[in-house]
Amino acid sequence: MAWKGARNAEIEKLHSEGASYAALARQFELSPSRVQQIIANTRRMRKRLQARLDAPLRHAT
Numbered sequence: 001m002a003w004k005g006a007r008n009a010e011i012e013k014l015h016s017e018g019a020s021y022a023a024l025a026r027q028f029e030l031s032p033s034r035v036q037q038i039i040a041n042t043r044r045m046r047k048r049l050q051a052r053l054d055a056p057l058r059h060a061t
Contacts, residue, residue, distance in 0.1 A: 011035060012042045 011024055021032040021039075028035070 008038050008042050011038050015039050 007028065011028060014024060014027075015021075015035075019027075021035045024030070024035045025032040030038075
């Protein structure tokens with residue numbers, strides 16, 4: 001299952017470099033709609049993580 005994370009990161013990277021959904025679908029043997037879902041999910045997770053990293057630290061009282 002860990003390989004899917006690496007695969008999904010590679011899909012997002014290639015798409016950001018200009019690869020189309022159709023080209024990525026052929027390369028990874030997925031449907032273009034699944035490629036779009038993977039990219040959307042990966043970006044959403046990355047955005048949530050960045051928001052947590054940017055949030056101010058909470059102090060225990």
